[in-house]
Amino acid sequence: MLTRTAWRTPGAGSLDRLKMVEEPLAEPAPGEARVRVAAVGLNFADIFALLGLYSATPKGSFVPGLEFAGTIEALPGKKRNAPLKEGDRVLGVKRFGAYASHLNVKTDYLRKLPRGYSFAQGAALPAQGLTAYYALFELGNLKKGDTVLVHSAAGGVGLIALDMIKRTGAHAIGTVGHESKLNHLRELAGLSPNHMLLRDRKRFAVDLDQRLKAVGRKGFDVVLDSIAGPYFFPAFERLLPAGRHVLFGAADFMPVGARPNYLRLGWQYLRRPRLDPVQMISENRSVLAFNLIWMWDRVELFARFYDAMLRLKPHAPHVGHQYPFAQTPSALRFFQSGRSVGKVVLEL
Ligand SMILES: NC(=O)c1ccc[n+]([C@@H]2O[C@H](COP(=O)([O-])OP(=O)(O)OC[C@H]3O[C@@H](n4cnc5c(N)ncnc54)[C@H](OP(=O)(O)O)[C@@H]3O)[C@@H](O)[C@H]2O)c1
Structure with a gap:
C-alpha cells in the first residue's frame, strides 16, 4: 500500500487544526484511478468547510480540497479504447480529499489536461x-x-x-x-x-x-x-x-x-x-x-457542463499565486484575506 502526504483536519472548527500527515492510501478500486497530484486549486469552500460553516462539510476527520491536476499512476481494470491511460496528465474534481500527494478518484471526474495547460492552470479550471x-x-x-x-x-x-x-x-x-x-x-x-x-x-x-x-x-x-x-x-x-x-x-x-x-x-x-x-x-x-x-452525483451534468464550458474556448485561467504544498496554511490565510488575484494554487 502506498504512503501519501496529505493535509488533514480531525474535524471542522478552526483553520489551525489542519495538519500535514503521512497516511496509507488504498489501491484504487475498479472505475477509479490513482493520481499523483502536481497542483491543487484552492476554493473558498475549503475554508468554509474547515471552519465548519459549509453545509456539505464531511463529519469528523477529512482532507479538504475539491480540484487538482496531476498524472495517472494506476488505472486498474482499464478497458481497451478507454479515454484515459496510465501516464496521462489530467485535471479533476473530488468531493473533498484533494489536499494530498496522491488520491483515488472515479475516472468519470477526470479529464485530460487541455493542450498547453500547466498543472497549475489545470487545477485552476474545473471549479x-x-x-x-x-x-x-x-x-x-x-x-x-x-x-x-x-x-x-x-x-x-x-x-x-x-x-x-x-x-x-x-x-x-x-x-x-x-x-x-x-x-x-x-x-x-x-x-x-x-x-x-x-x-x-x-x-x-x-x-x-x-x-x-x-x-x-x-x-x-x-x-x-x-x-x-x-x-x-x-x-x-x-x-x-x-x-x-x-x-x-x-x-x-x-x-x-x-x-x-x-x-x-x-x-x-x-x-x-x-x-x-x-x-x-x-x-x-x-x-x-x-x-x-450538490450536483456531485449527477456526473452526466459534470460531463455536459465541462464540455460546454470548453466549447467557449476560455483563456487558460490566470494563476495569480502559487504556494509550495508545505505552506498550505499560509496559502489559505492569504486567500481568506480577500487580497488574491486570479487563482491560488498549491504546488507539489
Ligand atoms: N456555488 C458554487 O458552486 C461555487 C463554486 C465556486 C466558487 N463559488 C464562490 O464564488 C466566489 C468566487 O470564488 P473564487 O474561488 O473565484 O474566489 P476569488 O473570487 O478568487 O476570491 C474570493 C474573493 O471574495 C472577495 N470577498 C468579498 N468579501 C470578502 C470577505 N469578507 N473576505 C474575503 N474575501 C471577500 C474578495 O475579492 P474582492 O474583495 O475583490 O471582491 C476575494 O478575493 C466565492 O465566494 C466562492 O465561494 C461558489
Missing part, C-alpha cells in the same frame, strides 16, 4: 470554470449585448466570467474590494474605468448608477453575486425587467480569523437579504442560486 459557465449560461441565460455585473471580478471565477462575457459579445461591469485590483482588471481583462468599481458599501448604489449611466445602460440583465450581504439589494434593484440575479456565494460571511466569530456571524445572518417571492412577480426579476457540490 471556477464550471461556476462561471453555469452561472452565466445555464442560469443567467447570457446573450450577446447583455450587461452583467460581476462581483469579485479579479478573482478566480471573476476573471473566467469576464472572458466568457467578452466572447459572447456581452458587457461586464466588475467590482473589486481592493483598489490595487483595479489595475489587474485593466491589464488582465481589458476593462476601462467605466466598467469597474471599487466596492464601498456606503455608496455602492450611487456608484452602480454612475457606471450604468456612463456605459449608456438603464440596468443589468444578469448579476453574478458571490458576496450577498449589503451588496445584494442595490444590484437586485438595478436588474432590468426579466433580469437574472445569480447567487452562488456569501463571501461577506467570511470570518477574518482562524475560527468563526459566531456573534458577528449571527448578526450578519439576521441581516441577510430577504425577498418576497410574490413581489418578485410584480418586479419581473429572478433570483437563481446554486452550489455545484
Whole structure:
C-alpha cells in the first residue's frame, strides 16, 4: 500500500487544526484511478468547510480540497479504447480529499489536461470554470449585448466570467474590494474605468448608477453575486425587467480569523437579504442560486457542463499565486484575506 502526504483536519472548527500527515492510501478500486497530484486549486469552500460553516462539510476527520491536476499512476481494470491511460496528465474534481500527494478518484471526474495547460492552470479550471459557465449560461441565460455585473471580478471565477462575457459579445461591469485590483482588471481583462468599481458599501448604489449611466445602460440583465450581504439589494434593484440575479456565494460571511466569530456571524445572518417571492412577480426579476457540490452525483451534468464550458474556448485561467504544498496554511490565510488575484494554487 502506498504512503501519501496529505493535509488533514480531525474535524471542522478552526483553520489551525489542519495538519500535514503521512497516511496509507488504498489501491484504487475498479472505475477509479490513482493520481499523483502536481497542483491543487484552492476554493473558498475549503475554508468554509474547515471552519465548519459549509453545509456539505464531511463529519469528523477529512482532507479538504475539491480540484487538482496531476498524472495517472494506476488505472486498474482499464478497458481497451478507454479515454484515459496510465501516464496521462489530467485535471479533476473530488468531493473533498484533494489536499494530498496522491488520491483515488472515479475516472468519470477526470479529464485530460487541455493542450498547453500547466498543472497549475489545470487545477485552476474545473471549479471556477464550471461556476462561471453555469452561472452565466445555464442560469443567467447570457446573450450577446447583455450587461452583467460581476462581483469579485479579479478573482478566480471573476476573471473566467469576464472572458466568457467578452466572447459572447456581452458587457461586464466588475467590482473589486481592493483598489490595487483595479489595475489587474485593466491589464488582465481589458476593462476601462467605466466598467469597474471599487466596492464601498456606503455608496455602492450611487456608484452602480454612475457606471450604468456612463456605459449608456438603464440596468443589468444578469448579476453574478458571490458576496450577498449589503451588496445584494442595490444590484437586485438595478436588474432590468426579466433580469437574472445569480447567487452562488456569501463571501461577506467570511470570518477574518482562524475560527468563526459566531456573534458577528449571527448578526450578519439576521441581516441577510430577504425577498418576497410574490413581489418578485410584480418586479419581473429572478433570483437563481446554486452550489455545484450538490450536483456531485449527477456526473452526466459534470460531463455536459465541462464540455460546454470548453466549447467557449476560455483563456487558460490566470494563476495569480502559487504556494509550495508545505505552506498550505499560509496559502489559505492569504486567500481568506480577500487580497488574491486570479487563482491560488498549491504546488507539489
Ligand atoms: N456555488 C458554487 O458552486 C461555487 C463554486 C465556486 C466558487 N463559488 C464562490 O464564488 C466566489 C468566487 O470564488 P473564487 O474561488 O473565484 O474566489 P476569488 O473570487 O478568487 O476570491 C474570493 C474573493 O471574495 C472577495 N470577498 C468579498 N468579501 C470578502 C470577505 N469578507 N473576505 C474575503 N474575501 C471577500 C474578495 O475579492 P474582492 O474583495 O475583490 O471582491 C476575494 O478575493 C466565492 O465566494 C466562492 O465561494 C461558489
